[in-house]
Each structure stands twice: as structure tokens, then as C-alpha cells.
């Protein structure tokens with residue numbers, strides 16, 4: 300069996316969900332394919348035991364490392380993708396990130412576009428994801444206008460620390476946060492279980508809440524959950540994608556379209572391109588470089604923790620200052 304749409308978007312996370320929202324009003328017939336289901340709204344959303352010990356919302360898939368050893372990936376298959384679990388700290392890349400950038404291990408080559416090309420899209424995305432922040436405190440910040448919403452105020456303990464850091468000549472700044480009406484009636488309650496937890500109130504700016512739900516209001520937009528793209532099918536020349544084979548309800552069916560958006564996450568997208576190898580592309584699609592699926596780098600973080608033996612930090616919402 301095969302069905303046809305104008306556009307098929309594979310994956311409903313930060314990338315695919317945002318794309319679906321951007322295209323939803325064009326009148327094009329759009330199908331969003333999502334291998335997972337909706338995250339249920341339930342008590343367990345905010346249970347550290349369920350989220351961290353029982354891994355209630357994580358995939359049970361096992362991936363293989365470069366030595367062929369199985370490991371449990373830290374990823375979630377659901378409507379909204381990993382944005383359901385993110386800390387909603389929505390930074391822009393820095394201007395320098397787009398140029399040749401020297402690191403300890405070598406040079407990260409320049410992007411084909413610069414920051415200025417992307418800046419208007421960052422503006423749109425920050426409005427869509429309702430980002431709260433302040434301009435001017437962070438010396439690494441690229442040129443930009445004001446945030447759409449004022450920063451989330453510091454707790455009293457944090458204000459104290461921020462002042463002390465400033466007196467030392469440092470530049471602490473509020474994190475840019477995507478939250479819906481923080482501290483206001485019906486909005487985000489600034490609880491202690493945000494980063495890595497799904498929001499029981501749907502007050503976190505994630506791709507389901509800000510994008511997919513909105514996109515689905517259009518009669519031309521359809522979402523299939525529990526629908527996994529297995530491979531992209533190309534024409535005889537191998538240069539045009541004609542369809543995608545989808546596993547859904549135990550069956551495989553082909554969906555055809557004029558345009559396909561592969562937005563399955565960094566690993567999932569690479570896997571799909573590699574799984575789509577055919578006679579014209581024996582190493583997978585878009586892989587003439589041989590680099591698809593290689594040199595993956597998860598984000599790096601340096602953390603410092605300070606403990607005071609006699610003072611308790613009463614701050615509830617922790618996700619605040621850089």
C-alpha cells in the first residue's frame with residue numbers, strides 16, 4: 300500500500316516539530332512521522348525515581364559503539380523528541396562558531412553561512428519558543444535585539460552570589476529560558492524538576508507544546524505516531540527521494556511525497572541515511588564524504604559545585620544563571 304503527501308517530515312523533535320510549524324500554514328499536505336508516542340501527562344513526569352532510576356521515558360533500544368558493544372543511549376522517542384526533556388536553555392551559537400575556529404585538537408572549519416544570515420531565524424525561533432533572557436550581561440553574546448520576554452528573576456540566594464561574582468569583575472548572566480508564563484497564573488510554576496523531566500503542566504517550551512500541537516490545528520497537517528521510517532527510496536538516478544518505507548502497526552507501507560525532511564536527531568538521521576543505501580548510493584544517501592554518522596560530539600560541559608557546610612540553598616528552580 301502507498302499514500303502520498305506534498306511534504307513528509309520524519310521526526311517531530313526540535314528540528315522536525317519546528318519545521319512542521321513553519322510550513323503548516325502553507326496549505327501543503329504535510330505528514331509528520333514519529334516513531335514514538337505522546338508522553339503521557341502523569342504524576343511520574345516529575346518523579347526523580349521514575350525518570351532517573353526506572354528510566355521510564357527513555358528508549359529501550361540498544362545501540363552499538365565503535366567496538367560493537369551494546370550500550371543504552373540517553374535518548375527519547377516521543378512527540379516533541381528530546382525537547383520534551385530538555386532544560387529549555389535556548390542559546391544562540393556565537394558569531395565565532397560560524398568561522399574557522401581553532402580548538403586544541405584542530406580547526407573546526409567555517410560554516411557556509413554566517414551568524415548574520417541565521418539571526419532573523421533565531422529571532423523567530425525565540426518568539427515561537429517564548430525565550431526569556433537579558434541582553435548585555437554576557438560578553439560572548441552575538442549582536443542581537445532584546446529577548447521576547449524579560450529574564451526569570453533570581454532567587455535571593457542566587458542574587459547574592461551574582462552580586463559577589465560581579466564584584467570580582469566576572470560576568471554572570473541569566474540563561475535564556477524557554478518557559479510559558481513563568482510565575483504567572485496557569486503558567487510555569489518554576490519547580491525543581493525541569494531539566495531531564497517532561498513538564499506535567501505543558502509549561503515548558505518544547506517542540507510538542509510550541510510547534511506540533513499548533514501545526515496540527517491546520518487540516519492539512521497529519522501526525523502518525525508509532526511510525527518508524529525504515530528507509531528512503533530514491534529514483535533510478537539515485538538523486539531524488541521518491542518515498543519512505545514506514546513501519547506502522549506491524550506493517551510496512553510506502554509514503555510518497557515531493558519533499559522529505561529528515562529530522563530524526565543527529566544519530567537517527569544518520570542511521571536513516573545509511574539504512575537507505577541503494578545501487579546508486581552503496582554507502583548510504585548523502586554520504587559521498589563517508590562522514591555520515593561519524594565524528595559525533597555530544598555537548599561538553601564543565602561543572603563546578605560549591606558546598607557550604609552551614610548554609611542551605613533554598614532555591615527551588617535551579618536552571619538559571621551562567
Ligand SMILES: Cc1cc2nc3c(=O)[nH]c(=O)nc-3n(C[C@H](O)[C@H](O)[C@H](O)COP(=O)(O)OP(=O)(O)OC[C@H]3O[C@@H](n4cnc5c(N)ncnc54)[C@H](O)[C@@H]3O)c2cc1C
Nearest residue numbers: 310312313314334376380381385386387388528563564567
Ligand atoms: C535531558 C536533556 C536536556 C537537554 N537540554 C537542552 C537545553 O537546555 N538546551 C538545548 O538547546 N538543548 C538541550 N538538549 C538537547 C536537545 O534536546 C537536542 O539537541 C534537540 O532535541 C535535537 O533536536 P532534533 O530534532 O535534532 O532531535 P530530537 O529532538 O531528538 O527529535 C528526533 C525525533 O525523531 C524521532 N525519530 C528518530 N528516528 C526516527 C525514525 N526512523 N522514524 C520516525 N521518527 C524517528 C525521534 O523519536 C524523535 O522524536 C537536551 C537534551 C536532553 C536529553
Ligand code: SF4
Nearest residue numbers: 487488490493498503
Ligand atoms: S513547571 Fe516550569 S520549571 Fe517545572 S517542569 Fe514545567 S516548565 Fe519546567
